[in-house]
Each structure stands twice: as structure tokens, then as C-alpha cells.
Amino acid sequence: MRFSSALAMTVAAACGVAAYDLRQLYSFEGGDAVAFCKAWKCNCINYTPADDTLYFLSAGCHPGDYTGANADTEVLASCAFTADGHVPVSFNDENAAETGATLMRFSLTAVTVALVAASGAAAYDLRELYSFQGGNGTTFCKTWKCNCINYEPKNTTMYFYSAQCYPGDYSGKHNTSQVRSSKALQPTNSHLTSDSFQALATCAFTADGKTPVSYSAQVAKQSKAKIVKD
Numbered sequence: 001m002r003f004s005s006a007l008a009m010t011v012a013a014a015c016g017v018a019a020y021d022l023r024q025l026y027s028f029e030g031g032d033a034v035a036f037c038k039a040w041k042c043n044c045i046n047y048t049p050a051d052d053t054l055y056f057l058s059a060g061c062h063p064g065d066y067t068g069a070n071a072d073t074e075v076l077a078s079c080a081f082t083a084d085g086h087v088p089v090s091f092n093d094e095n096a097a098e099t100g101a102t103l104m105r106f107s108l109t110a111v112t113v114a115l116v117a118a119s120g121a122a123a124y125d126l127r128e129l130y131s132f133q134g135g136n137g138t139t140f141c142k143t144w145k146c147n148c149i150n151y152e153p154k155n156t157t158m159y160f161y162s163a164q165c166y167p168g169d170y171s172g173k174h175n176t177s178q179v180r181s182s183k184a185l186q187p188t189n190s191h192l193t194s195d196s197f198q199a200l201a202t203c204a205f206t207a208d209g210k211t212p213v214s215y216s217a218q219v220a221k222q223s224k225a226k227i228v229k230d
């Protein structure tokens with residue numbers, strides 16, 4: 001291992017995630033690592049693997065190399081999907097290609113440390129129904145996920161847990177295509193105006209890696225979405 005296990009354990013503890021460390025060292029252009037990392041996470045969470053049994057697991061990106069040096073030109077980054085909620089499948093290469101990052105020649109690969117988040121997500125349903133104006137459900141949901149994964153809670157013990165967003169309401173109605181495809185379809189729901197659509201969305205952070213805490217209200221504000229109350 002080229003970096004100290006102390007660092008690895010710190011990262012693992014800080015992320016509550018791990019068993020796998022898929023981080024790789026990339027160089028990027030532009031000089032703004034914070035902006036690059038936001039773009040990396042945003043692109044990762046919205047990536048669509050050809051294998052549709054895979055779903056988003058995690059995106060990591062930190063300025064600098066394994067020692068924290070070269071923070072203006074390099075980042076340690078990962079982008080992982082999963083089929084079972086535990087074993088990560090790396091989409092680092094794909095995400096790097098899409099965000100214009102270049103793999104560093106001497107990067108560390110396949111270091112196994114850490115723990116993978118026990119996904120446990122199914123035990124919680126934090127979905128809320130939101131209405132939004134303009135655009136379409138697909139673009140709204142991409143924005144929602146970007147805003148969520150890049151949200152910075154004031155409570156810094158909180159770290160990203162999950163972001164989900166599906167166009168339409170609980171029965172799949174009021175999604176973009178349905179509203180767009182039929183002018184005759186008048187909103188029956190008082191929360192809908194003629195050009196507003198709905199999405200079921202969540203944004204959660206966690207302090208312990210197990211219990212999600214909803215940050216949907218904050219992300220809704222950033223995403224200009226309004227909650228639909230029953």
C-alpha cells in the first residue's frame with residue numbers, strides 16, 4: 001500500500017462506508033478542485049450503467065493526492081454502483097471520461113480497506129411528493145440528485161447517505177410525459193397548475209451510516225420544488 005493505513009482508516013471512519021476503497025488518483029484541468037468534485041459527484045449519481053440491475057452506491061471526491069498535496073491539479077475520486085447494496089462496481093473510468101479527468105499513472109488501485117455501507121435503506125421511506133415548474137421530470141431529478149449529493153449540512157458529522165428521485169406521484173401519474181402528451185389532461189390535484197409536474201424525491205444524510213436524516217426540505221428549496229401536502 002502506498003498510503004498509510006492510518007489515513008485509510010480515517011477515511012473509512014469518516015465515511016462510515018467501506019470494506020472497499022475504489023478511490024483513484026485523477027488529474028483535472030481548471031484549478032478549482034471543489035468545483036471539479038461537485039461535477040464529479042453530480043455526474044456519477046446521474047450515470048446510467050448499461051446493466052440496469054446496478055444502482056448508485058457512492059461517489060467520493062477529495063482535492064489532492066494521498067498526502068493531500070497537489071490540491072489544485074489532482075483529486076482522489078471514486079464512483080460506484082452496486083447490484084446487491086454491498087459490493088461496489090467501479091464506474092471511475094466512465095465518470096472520469098465524462099468529467100474530463102485523467103487517471104494518474106501511478107495511481108493506487110484495488111486497495112481493500114473499509115466497510116461498505118450496509119444499505120438498510122429499505123427500512124426507511126423518506127420519500128416526499130414535490131411539485132415543480134418547468135423543465136421535465138428527468139432533468140428535475142438530475143438536478144435534485146446533484147443538489148443533494150453536493151449539499152453541505154451545517155452539522156458536519158452528517159455525511160451523504162442517499163438521493164432518490166422519480167418523476168410522477170405514488171401512482172406514476174403527473175409525470176412529465178403524461179402532462180405533456182395530453183393537452184386535455186387537466187390537473188385534478190389542487191397542487192398542480194397546468195405546467196407543473198411532480199416527483200417523488202428524497203435526500204438523506206446520516207451520522208452513523210445506518211439512520212438516514214432527511215435533508216429534502218433544504219434540497220427542495222435549492223431545486224425550487226414545493227412539497228405537496230396531503
Ligand SMILES: *[C@@H]1O[C@H](CO)[C@@H](O)[C@H](O)[C@H]1NC(C)=O
Binds near residue numbers: 135136138139176177
Ligand atoms: C427533458 O429535457 C431535456 C433537456 O431539455 C431533454 O434533453 C430530454 O429529452 C427531456 N426528456 C423528456 C422525457 O422529455
Ligand SMILES: *[C@@H]1O[C@H](CO)[C@@H](O)[C@H](O)[C@H]1NC(C)=O
Binds near residue numbers: 156
Ligand atoms: C449533529 O448530528 C448528530 C447526529 O444526529 C447529533 O448527535 C449532534 O448533536 C449534532 N451536532 C450539532 C452541533 O447539532
Ligand SMILES: *[C@@H]1O[C@H](CO)[C@@H](O)[C@H](O)[C@H]1NC(C)=O
Binds near residue numbers: 137173175
Ligand atoms: C409517465 O406516465 C405515463 C402514463 O402513466 C407512462 O406511460 C410513462 O412511462 C411515465 N413516464 C415516466 C418517465 O415515468
